[in-house]
Amino acid sequence: MKNSQDEKQRDLSINKSDGTNKFLTTDQGVKINDDNNSLKAGERGPSLLEDFILREKITHFDHERIPERIVHARGSGAHGFFEVTNPIPELTKAGFLQEAGLKTPVFTRFSTVAGSRGSTDLARDVRGFSVKFYTQEGIYDFVGNNIPVFFIQDASKFPDLIHAVKPEPHNEIPQAASAHDTFWDFISLMPESMHMIMWVMSDRAIPRSYRMMEGFGVHTFRFINEAGASSFVKLHWKPKLGTHAVAWDEAQKISGKNPDFHRQDLWEAIEAGNFPEWELGVQVIPTEDENKYEFDLLDPTKLVPEELVPVTIVGRMVLNKNPDNFFAETEQIAFHPGHVVPGIDFSNDPLLQGRLFSYTDTQLSRLGSPNFHEIPINRSIAPVHNNQRDGHMRQEINKGRVSYHPNSLGGGCPYQAKISEGGFSSFEERIDAHKVRERSESFSDHFGQAKLFFNSQTPEEKSHIVKALRFELGKVETTAIRVRMLGLLSQVDAELAEKVAVGLGATVPSTLEFPVNKGVSPENEGGNQEPKTVEQAVSSSEALSMINNPTNSPTIESRRVAILCSDGVSEAAVKNIKKALKKQGAKGFVIAPHLGAVLTDNDGALKADFSFLTASSVLFDAVYVPHGLGLNLLAENDDALEYLNDAYKHCKVIGADGEASELLSATSFASKITNDDDGVIVTSEVASEAFAQEFITAMTKHRFWKREPNLYL
Numbered sequence: 117m118k119n120s121q122d123e124k125q126r127d128l129s130i131n132k133s134d135g136t137n138k139f140l141t142t143d144q145g146v147k148i149n150d151d152n153n154s155l156k157a158g159e160r161g162p163s164l165l166e167d168f169i170l171r172e173k174i175t176h177f178d179h180e181r182i183p184e185r186i187v188h189a190r191g192s193g194a195h196g197f198f199e200v201t202n203p204i205p206e207l208t209k210a211g212f213l214q215e216a217g218l219k220t221p222v223f224t225r226f227s228t229v230a231g232s233r234g235s236t237d238l239a240r241d242v243r244g245f246s247v248k249f250y251t252q253e254g255i256y257d258f259v260g261n262n263i264p265v266f267f268i269q270d271a272s273k274f275p276d277l278i279h280a281v282k283p284e285p286h287n288e289i290p291q292a293a294s295a296h297d298t299f300w301d302f303i304s305l306m307p308e309s310m311h312m313i314m315w316v317m318s319d320r321a322i323p324r325s326y327r328m329m330e331g332f333g334v335h336t337f338r339f340i341n342e343a344g345a346s347s348f349v350k351l352h353w354k355p356k357l358g359t360h361a362v363a364w365d366e367a368q369k370i371s372g373k374n375p376d377f378h379r380q381d382l383w384e385a386i387e388a389g390n391f392p393e394w395e396l397g398v399q400v401i402p403t404e405d406e407n408k409y410e411f412d413l414l415d416p417t418k419l420v421p422e423e424l425v426p427v428t429i430v431g432r433m434v435l436n437k438n439p440d441n442f443f444a445e446t447e448q449i450a451f452h453p454g455h456v457v458p459g460i461d462f463s464n465d466p467l468l469q470g471r472l473f474s475y476t477d478t479q480l481s482r483l484g485s486p487n488f489h490e491i492p493i494n495r496s497i498a499p500v501h502n503n504q505r506d507g508h509m510r511q512e513i514n515k516g517r518v519s520y521h522p523n524s525l526g527g528g529c530p531y532q533a534k535i536s537e538g539g540f541s542s543f544e545e546r547i548d549a550h551k552v553r554e555r556s557e558s559f560s561d562h563f564g565q566a567k568l569f570f571n572s573q574t575p576e577e578k579s580h581i582v583k584a585l586r587f588e589l590g591k592v593e594t595t596a597i598r599v600r601m602l603g604l605l606s607q608v609d610a611e612l613a614e615k616v617a618v619g620l621g622a623t624v625p626s627t628l629e630f631p632v633n634k635g636v637s638p639e640n641e642g643g644n645q646e647p648k649t650v651e652q653a654v655s656s657s658e659a660l661s662m663i664n665n666p667t668n669s670p671t672i673e674s675r676r677v678a679i680l681c682s683d684g685v686s687e688a689a690v691k692n693i694k695k696a697l698k699k700q701g702a703k704g705f706v707i708a709p710h711l712g713a714v715l716t717d718n719d720g721a722l723k724a725d726f727s728f729l730t731a732s733s734v735l736f737d738a739v740y741v742p743h744g745l746g747l748n749l750l751a752e753n754d755d756a757l758e759y760l761n762d763a764y765k766h767c768k769v770i771g772a773d774g775e776a777s778e779l780l781s782a783t784s785f786a787s788k789i790t791n792d793d794d795g796v797i798v799t800s801e802v803a804s805e806a807f808a809q810e811f812i813t814a815m816t817k818h819r820f821w822k823r824e825p826n827l828y829l
């Protein structure tokens with residue numbers, strides 16, 4: 117296999133254009149002399165229909181929107197490469213996984229699910245994690261999420277799920293939020309969603325950055341090796357920067373201060389050369405182990421605990437180039453879990469099977485034609501030859517008179533590939549079954565893994581789940597829906613249900629009740645099976661907790677620190693912390709009452725990166741106040757104090773040196789600071805290296821959740 121790392125960029129370059137030093141022209145290449153005035157009958161007269169320049173410009177403008185994605189409309193993407201570190205030829209014959217060091221170009225898109233294209237990045241939601249591999253054997257698409265399980269077990273419920281979570285149809289409210297009646301009405305009637313609900317109510321749903329999220333293929337897939345032997349696999353992406361979240365109050369504030377927070381974070385990291393990186397891991401389940409577990413491998417509401425099947429790392433992905441054009445690349449990219457290459461195949465997971473239909477179908481209305489594979493970002497770098505012809509916006513000029521197979525007039529070309537020549541062949545699974553519209557009994561455990569997830573959380577994380585549920589269900593107006601949800605939560609954990617109930621001023625019901633709707637027999641409500649709880653072989657798993665996650669490394673790379681300054685600030689202190697942060701790959705930003713120069717204690721000047729108004733505490737990972745003469749100005753400035761108050765509330769590191777530590781007594785949290793809060797660091801020295809070190813060590817802990825009232829202590 118050849119290293120094709122740059123091949124996709126070369127392929128894209130033939131479609132790129134740049135108007136620098138060029139004439140303005142019409143779409144037909146005619147040079148334009150006046151782009152400011154339409155052609156009129158007299159300078160004050162009506163415009164003329166013959167003005168082809170005006171007509172062309174307006175027509176193009178009138179049609180420049182395409183339908184947004186029906187889900188995952190809001191997203192951001194980047195180019196990069198995937199490199200094999202541990203080849204796995206014994207598992208799969210997929211060419212891009214065969215040799216150590218082999219690089220394959222990728223384009224990766226991250227997204228929220230429910231919101232529309234212009235919605236906030238910080239919604240409480242699942243995040244999409246899609247990777248298009250431009251392999252030498254054709255396109256392979258990984259189309260996963262940052263959560264390893266899903267809400268529903270059968271694709272036939274997907275339209276219902278999405279209708280329920282999207283803004284309500286009568287008034288189009290609320291945008292990018294699940295906290296409303298229709299979503300929880302549906303969920304309260306779908307006990308199979310309880311495992312996923314635990315994840316979505318956890319901090320996984322409010323990531324600090326796209327660069328700090330795990331990715332999961334969710335379904336069980338198959339790998340097939342050269343000899344035709346198959347194994348079941350689950351795919352994982354593990355972020356180099358660890359898996360981290362923001363606080364819910366912070367997420368809501370970020371949504372107002374900078375709704376592009378994740379998009380900008382990804383863009384700026386790549387522009388600054390802080391290329392985000394993930395490891396690709398596989399969990400391999402031998403075919404003979406298919407029925408070994410207490411859960412069904414085909415059930416997408418279940419994960420395989422890493423304690424039962426460890427994750428083996430096979431390669432790494434680095435994103436190192438921003439798109440040149442958002443629409444052409446990030447918007448027009450079309451992913452499809454059915455885009456696989458020889459060596460990768462599907463399982464019979466009924467959710468996956470439905471997806472295999474949906475993705476091509478949706479591109480037909482979104483991108484407008486079956487020729488969407490010709491759009492540059494979707495184009496394979498492996499040669500494409502077949503007898504598919506014509507259609508809207510066809511780019512390729514197929515030569516010859518033959519567009520059918522078999523043929524003799526074209527010498528039988530293009531000809532089929534033998535399996536030994538790389539021809540795709542599906543795994544020959546033996547199926548001997550009745551055609552039925554049923555769900556397997558092995559899918560009926562709806563609570564066992566919800567319990568596993570909940571039991572794997574730290575007390576802080578459990579407390580966040582309770583608060584998230586109080587928020588979400590608190591926004592639900594129909595009491596019966598809240599009560600039904602409390603019933604389902606009690607099946608996961610009695611204490612969890614009780615604590616949520618307190619927030620709602622409600623009582624946990626003693627029985628589960630599903631109302632029977634008109635015309636539907638009771639046994640068909642909410643699937644075919646009575647929901648069950650099956651005891652799991654693993655009762656708690658570190659990998660499921662973000663705080664205990666074994667892959668989290670103590671790094672502050674690319675983290676942002678707000679340095680609150682006013683005239684008279686100690687230049688040495690600012691430089692000291694900036695230098696120390698830079699050494700760790702992080703960055704300090706000077707925030708001042710106004711933009712322009714901030715005068716320093718030694719008659720120098722620092723450039724303000726932001727004023728108190730143009731940034732906000734929630735856009736930073738930590739706040740530092742250096743010693744200085746103008747501290748009394750900060751103490752009187754509500755905007756400056758809000759940086760500290762919010763940073764404390766969101767459990768971030770706060771540092772102050774010299775007299776700056778006195779500023780903390782002007783904050784709303786002054787009386788709450790305790791000696792054992794490792795996240796509030798004060799020193800009497802100015803510009804002390806030891807202080808900078810302590811500040812950085814505290815930042816590696818990400819957040820000091822113990823400041824919050826914890827419902828589980």
Ligand code: HDD
Binds near residue numbers: 187261475476479
């Ligand atoms: Fe889906 C988009 C992930 C179930 C139908 N899905 C979409 C995207 C991601 C996922 C990441 C955005 C791709 C991009 O960036 O362009 N979807 C998932 C995961 C699922 C899942 C991890 C469950 C395990 N999806 C699912 C089902 C169906 C769909 C069951 C339909 C039966 N998904 C779609 C879609 C979308 C889509 C309507 C909208 C835009 C697109 O495909 O290209 O076809």
